[in-house]
Amino acid sequence: MTPADPKLLANIRIVLARTSHPGNIGAAARAMKTMGLSRLYLVQPHVFPNSQADAMAASAGDVLAQAQVCTTLAEALEGTSLALGVSARRRDIVAEVLTPAESAARLLTEAQAEPVALVFGNETNGLSNDQLGQCQGLVTIAANPEYSSLNLAAAVQVLSYEVRQAWLQHPSWPEPELDAASLEDIERFYAHLETTLAELEFLNPGSPSKLMLKLRRLFARTRLEKEEVNILRGILTSAQEAKRLAGPRNRMAE
Ligand code: SAH
Numbered sequence: 111m112t113p114a115d116p117k118l119l120a121n122i123r124i125v126l127a128r129t130s131h132p133g134n135i136g137a138a139a140r141a142m143k144t145m146g147l148s149r150l151y152l153v154q155p156h157v158f159p160n161s162q163a164d165a166m167a168a169s170a171g172d173v174l175a176q177a178q179v180c181t182t183l184a185e186a187l188e189g190t191s192l193a194l195g196v197s198a199r200r201r202d203i204v205a206e207v208l209t210p211a212e213s214a215a216r217l218l219t220e221a222q223a224e225p226v227a228l229v230f231g232n233e234t235n236g237l238s239n240d241q242l243g244q245c246q247g248l249v250t251i252a253a254n255p256e257y258s259s260l261n262l263a264a265a266v267q268v269l270s271y272e273v274r275q276a277w278l279q280h281p282s283w284p285e286p287e288l289d290a291a292s293l294e295d296i297e298r299f300y301a302h303l304e305t306t307l308a309e310l311e312f313l314n315p316g317s318p319s320k321l322m323l324k325l326r327r328l329f330a331r332t333r334l335e336k337e338e339v340n341i342l343r344g345i346l347t348s349a350q351e352a353k354r355l356a357g358p359r360n361r362m363a364e
Pocket residue numbers: 196197198199229230231232233234235236237249250251252253258259260261262265
């Protein structure tokens with residue numbers, strides 16, 4: 111059996127969004143290192159760096175030292191082609207719900223080509239709808255339905271463990287099937303779509319977010335390829351040009 115490729119683990123990011131307790135950041139770093147993961151991204155941590163984080167990290171201080179602190183989730187996801195949100199709550203924001211083992215297989219397959227990410231939420235509020243809208247799938251740890259909320263670092267441990275087991279058991283992975291668009295390109299497409307729909311007066315400019323979340327859910331289900339994003343953006347540009355030539359809608363004439 112060929113040994114599993116360490117580069118795959120290096121392509122898997124653990125993203126912690128708006129973590130409140132620095133001790134959890136340290137414990138998450140330890141959970142990662144015990145399973146061979148090292149790429150920690152912190153989106154607006156409340157307190158970091160911090161002595162409690164260092165203490166809880168124990169011998170995983172190197173993971174903390176290399177952690178990337180980001181101001182937005184989009185920044186933490188730069189360069190990735192797949193982001194899976196880890197959440198106990200089944201919300202209607204993300205269509206696909208995966209088990210930790212399924213998510214590990216998906217992440218390792220994609221990690222052969224591009225970096226990928228697991229995104230964890232804040233201790234009190236979990237992941238926001240907006241944060242989940244930036245993910246293509248949802249990972250739920252099937253826990254006791256009467257009390258299903260694990261400690262943040264414990265959830266990182268469960269997912270990191272599953273990634274390691276999958277990695278050990280499958281030293282080679284099938285090639286990723288598609289030439290997936292990067293998440294930055296997909297975010298640029300969503301911005302273009304929102305502007306165009308506003309120009310076409312299809313979106314209610316007062317509350318565009320509900321429809322945009324539904325459209326994000328739709329496109330996340332299809333896993334867009336690079337070429338498809340280019341085609342969709344070309345269609346949007348044509349629609350914008352046609353609208354500009356036609357001028358504002360004359361409601362009296364309708
Ligand atoms: N009260 C929050 C729970 C936060 S726990 C809520 O209801 O969403 C902190 C983080 O740990 C969560 O955002 C999620 O990323 C992870 N987590 C905890 N329990 C989980 C579970 N059963 N399934 C998936 N993720 C879980």
